[in-house]
Amino acid sequence: xxxxxxxxxxxxxxxxxxxxxxxxxxxxxxxxxxxxxxxxxxxxxxxxxxxxxxxxxxxxxxxxxxxxxxxxxxxxxxxxxxxxxxxxxxxxxxxx
Amino acid sequence: xxxxxxxxxxxxxxxxxxxxxxxxxxxxxxxxxxxxxxxxxxxxxxxxxxxxxxxxxxxxxxxxxxxxxxxxxxxxxxxxxxxxxxxxxxxxxxxxxxxxxxxxxxxxxxxxxxxxxxxxxxxxxxxxxxxxxxxxxxxxxxxxxxxxxxxxxxxxxxxxxxxxxxxxxxxxxxxxxxxxxxxxxxxxxxxxxxxxxxxxxxxxxxxxxxxxxxxxxxxxxxxxxxxxxxxxxxxxxxxxxxxxxxxxxxxxxxxxxxxxxxxxxxxxxxxxxxxxxxxxxxxxxxxxxxxxxxxxxxxxxxxxxxxxxxxxxxxxxxxxxxxxxxxxxxxxxxxxxxxxxxxxxxxxxxxxxxxxxxxxxxxxxxxxxxxxxxxxxxxxxxxxxxxxxxxxxxxxxxxxxxxxxxxxxxxxxxxxxxxxxxxxxxxxxxxxxxxxxxxxxxxxxxxxxxxxxxxxxxxxxxxxxxxxxxxxxxxxxxxxxxxxxxxxxxxxxxxxx
Numbered sequence: 001x002x003x004x005x006x007x008x009x010x011x012x013x014x015x016x017x018x019x020x021x022x023x024x025x026x027x028x029x030x031x032x033x034x035x036x037x038x039x040x041x042x043x044x045x046x047x048x049x050x051x052x053x054x055x056x057x058x059x060x061x062x063x064x065x066x067x068x069x070x071x072x073x074x075x076x077x078x079x080x081x082x083x084x085x086x087x088x089x090x091x092x093x094x095x096x
Numbered sequence: 097x098x099x100x101x102x103x104x105x106x107x108x109x110x111x112x113x114x115x116x117x118x119x120x121x122x123x124x125x126x127x128x129x130x131x132x133x134x135x136x137x138x139x140x141x142x143x144x145x146x147x148x149x150x151x152x153x154x155x156x157x158x159x160x161x162x163x164x165x166x167x168x169x170x171x172x173x174x175x176x177x178x179x180x181x182x183x184x185x186x187x188x189x190x191x192x193x194x195x196x197x198x199x200x201x202x203x204x205x206x207x208x209x210x211x212x213x214x215x216x217x218x219x220x221x222x223x224x225x226x227x228x229x230x231x232x233x234x235x236x237x238x239x240x241x242x243x244x245x246x247x248x249x250x251x252x253x254x255x256x257x258x259x260x261x262x263x264x265x266x267x268x269x270x271x272x273x274x275x276x277x278x279x280x281x282x283x284x285x286x287x288x289x290x291x292x293x294x295x296x297x298x299x300x301x302x303x304x305x306x307x308x309x310x311x312x313x314x315x316x317x318x319x320x321x322x323x324x325x326x327x328x329x330x331x332x333x334x335x336x337x338x339x340x341x342x343x344x345x346x347x348x349x350x351x352x353x354x355x356x357x358x359x360x361x362x363x364x365x366x367x368x369x370x371x372x373x374x375x376x377x378x379x380x381x382x383x384x385x386x387x388x389x390x391x392x393x394x395x396x397x398x399x400x401x402x403x404x405x406x407x408x409x410x411x412x413x414x415x416x417x418x419x420x421x422x423x424x425x426x427x428x429x430x431x432x433x434x435x436x437x438x439x440x441x442x443x444x445x446x447x448x449x450x451x452x453x454x455x456x457x458x459x460x461x462x463x464x465x466x467x468x469x470x471x472x473x474x475x476x477x478x479x480x481x482x483x484x485x486x487x488x489x490x491x492x493x494x495x496x497x498x499x500x501x502x503x504x505x506x507x508x509x510x511x512x513x514x515x516x517x518x519x520x521x522x523x524x525x526x527x528x529x530x531x532x533x534x535x536x537x538x539x540x541x542x543x544x545x546x547x548x549x550x551x552x553x554x555x556x557x558x559x560x561x562x563x564x565x566x567x568x569x570x571x572x573x574x575x576x577x578x579x580x581x582x583x584x585x586x587x588x589x590x591x592x593x
Contacts, residue, residue, distance in 0.1 A: 041166050071108065096295045096330050
């Protein structure tokens with residue numbers, strides 16, 4: 001994967017677009033995501049089942065990976081077992 | 097990465113919600129997305145290298161913008177106010193284009209360009225007729241938009257905005273689907289301006305309904321705002337001052353829905369902001385500063401800053417009403433001197449910016465330095481708390497015998513004269529000094545022109561003798577472009593012989 005790649009969950013409806021990061025395996029619901037939807041969905045790992053929210057950006061601890069959730073689902077995102085966090089954003093007043 | 101994602105997400109989330117109101121017709125996110133996909137198919141089929149729009153704002157604007165993005169072809173909105181000769185040069189620079197809008201003019205001005213021309217209605221009808229999903233194409237060079245700069249100082253440059261620049265700007269400043277269904281943004285800036293593109297993208301990503309006004313007049317703005325219950329609006333200074341003028345003349349409009357007015361695109365006279373804050377006490381005001389090359393806003397003075405400055409008796413805080421606020425948290429900004437050294441608060445220099453939303457790239461050349469900083473050519477300074485004040489263009493500095501003179505200091509003094517409504521100082525050729533000062537002034541209604549000696553005396557008393565103008569012109573009005581930018585080159589022309 002590279003910036004711009006869209007990754008699909010193997011266990012739920014989640015779809016993310018890569019904003020930052022390359023060649024890293026991202027898991028959703030405990031299973032690796034890929035750029036093609038699986039023919040049959042796997043089972044959701046209960047440890048990664050908090051769900052994703054559309055329009056939220058998810059980052060790893062050192063901010064080397066950033067993903068934009070473009071479709072929400074039941075699984076939650078992780079890399080190597082470490083859960084990704086929603087990136088804090090300070091809403092700005094609309095300037096256009 | 098592709099900005100078409102914004103419309104796709106909105107259409108996925110709520111396909112039946114109204115996205116756009118234009119010319120009495122309403123478009124849902126789903127309908128716009130379908131039309132954009134149809135447009136992308138037609139653009140791809142045309143084999144053109146650019147998608148040009150030569151038209152006022154309409155539903156064709158977002159359809160062309162997102163259709164071009166999906167097709168991986170740069171979108172090039174053109175300024176229909178340009179003179180034939182200037183427009184012909186631009187059309188030839190983007191041939192062959194899928195060109196939408198004024199077909200007669202496009203064919204007449206660029207007869208050998210092999211453009212695929214569509215009038216607005218045909219382009220939209222053809223896009224709607226396709227009715228099939230479109231597979232997103234790999235964007236050529238990753239360019240979402242190519243915008244010709246207004247060329248107030250030189251020939252128009254083709255500024256390139258990549259998908260990654262615009263995406264970064266929107267994701268960094270707008271929360272997806274954050275607008276409630278009753279929020280509506282009145283968009284009246286022309287489509288060829290960066291603010292027009294930014295308005296489309298941020299409204300669609302926040303899912304704030306767009307009320308599109310094709311051609312601005314105070315009457316049409318007020319009636320659309322009240323009929324469609326606008327909650328947000330972006331205006332350039334001249335628009336706000338004309339709206340206020342119209343209300344002051346007794347025009348009636350129900351603006352009770354209006355919550356936020358953002359302004360930018362040129363310097364806003366302090367008196368206009370203050371009058372607007374009096375007229376719309378419940379409205380939040382935001383002043384935005386940005387450039388085409390920076391994907392729109394890089395600094396803003398938000399509603400709280402406005403209120404604090406407005407209520408303050410401390411001159412330094414009150415003065416912030418005339419600032420453009422603080423830089424966005426997602427970019428870096430520095431003030432530098434001519435040697436490139438970073439200047440402390442309070443000192444005037446050139447504004448440099450760096451960040452993912454900053455393109456700083458033209459078709460002709462890359463303007464970023466080796467560390468990724470973009471020299472804006474705008475002059476300015478920061479106050480102690482990081483509020484940015486603009487001080488003209490860096491190129492506007494008058495260099496008289498090696499001494500740098502800022503036009504602003506002379507203009508400020510001229511504006512203290514009771515008869516003078518508007519003033520501009522420019523460099524004029526001088527055999528003795530290389531450059532000297534020339535001034536153009538416009539008078540207030542019913543006022544007689546002060547003598548040249550009186551004006552020279554005023555400058556000499558308040559500033560140094562080097563600031564005293566060699567040439568003086570009294571005009572009915574100073575020349576501005578339609579976005580409210582003073583055309584200094586036109587004033588320089590007056591003094592060129």
